[in-house]
Amino acid sequence: MTLKSRIIPVVLLRNGVVVQSKGFKRYQRLGNPTTIVRRLSNWLADELIYLDISSQQIYDLGRDDLNFPNRRSILEILQDVAKHCFMPLTFGGGIRTFDDVLARTRAGADKVVVNTQALNVPSFVDVCAKEFGSQCIVVSIDALRGANGSWEVYAQGGKVPTGRHPAEWAAEVESRGAGEILLNSIDRDGSGKGYDIALNRAVVGAVKIPVIACGGVGEWAHLAQGIIEGGASAVAAANIFHYTENSVYEAKKYLCERGLNVRKPTLGI
Amino acid sequence: MARIGLIDYGAGNFSSVRNALDYLRLEVIELRNRAHFETATHLILPGVGAFASAMRRLEQLNLVDELKEQVLVRKKPFLGICVGMQVLASLGREFKETLGLGFIEGTVDKIDGEGHGLRLPHVGWNELNLIRSSPLFARMNGVPTFYFVHSYHLLPKERSVIVATCEYGTEVVSVVEKDNIYGVQFHPEKSQHDGLQLLKNFAVM
Secondary structure, eight states: OOOOOEEEEEEEEETTEEEEEETTTEEEEEEOTTHHHHHHHHTTOSOEEEEEOOSSSOOOOOOSSSSSOOOOSHHHHHHHHHHTOOSOEEEESSOOSHHHHHHHHHTTOSEEEEOHHHHHOTHHHHHHHHHHOGGGEEEEEEEEEOTTSOEEEEETTTTEEOSOOHHHHHHHHHHTTOOEEEEEETTTTTTOSOOOHHHHHHHHTTOSSOEEEESOOOSHHHHHHHHHTTOOSEEEESHHHHHSTTHHHHHHHHHHHTTOOOOOOOOOO | OOEEEEEOSSOTTHHHHHHHHHHTTOEEEEESSGGGGGGOSEEEEOOOSOHHHHHHHHHHTTOHHHHHIIIIISOOOEEEETHHHHTTSSEEOSSSOEEOOOSSOEEEEEOOOGGGTOOSSEEEEEEOEESSOOGGGTTOOSSOEEEEEESEEEEESSGGGEEEEEEESEEEEEEEEETTEEEESSOGGGSHHHHHHHHHHHHTO
């Protein structure tokens, strides 16, 4: 089989600025929304997940010294980002309506991530999959491991418990037409301790659609664990890709050297 | 000079293809009705989503006959991407049986994933097996690798139209070519170097 395991940087946008996240609570500013994408595209990332985690609808960068306009709407930012992105672009955050999905795909997103709206109105997944195709609809699941060792799905950016188990919820959204699952571990987010492998295995075993592991990567070995032990079709991470020079290249090199089936490390478009 | 007619019939990847062509500094005209087909030297039919809805939209916009005229009679170079390739077939079987453009004899069926223990959609980067040479693959280094995302695939009746395949449990026809008609199952607009090169190669035909 020659299908490659995908390595996916995640970019988190908060009120117009790219940020680092820890535990879905603390955020550190990293920089402007398009230069980071251009860099990741040049480093030949396999795909990009771009999540708008703004709590208010404010996208002013507050910087007039940068040589580009201060963008005010998320769609304008997306259009800018898409112009530099010759890799698949998955866009999420605040998607509540059919028109939200339409606007984002027209602005250049190849896939959209839905999370809270699917939890609130599960038939939203059916409606979107039917019109845009399953391949366009990625359902994101934010899971927190409780004191008893089991997991619970949280809505609204990790704030509201839903009483759902991530494996059951994944199976339900698959049956409703979701094309992929983006699986986040809230407690591993920003920890650098590696993926919650047991969580990944539980969800991978419950569905036949691809699962993207996310949350907790602190070294390249964690990506290998996500693929080999977690069974993920794709491995995603945010912070590590922003803080390491030539990060995507280094990640691919590490995985290639260990015999994993990923795209060969090269640089430059 | 190429003047690429990019058909806008509501396909999800329209903007992405437009961005890639702009990056390559190619002249593009967006085609939304029959009016401007005449001025295009090349035609690209993008596509994401389901076979039936793609054909429905082409019919609603009255583009089927125009496409037949431009591609089969005027012989303009034509590139179909993803579902834009699939609708070249005579028949699609996604959700319900739907007639396609019929430029390439064959059907579009679901990939047999379960039989092979594979996940669907087939999503990610896959290497091509080139079966015969094609101008689409000029100036590429190494094994061409492209980004795929689909659950259905084109099964041509004549194997002679197959230029390249990839492997996903079963053989997945990835590139077809018949005279001036080209179809790619993957997304060149999202396949970085190889993808941009393929679009450039198409534009100089």
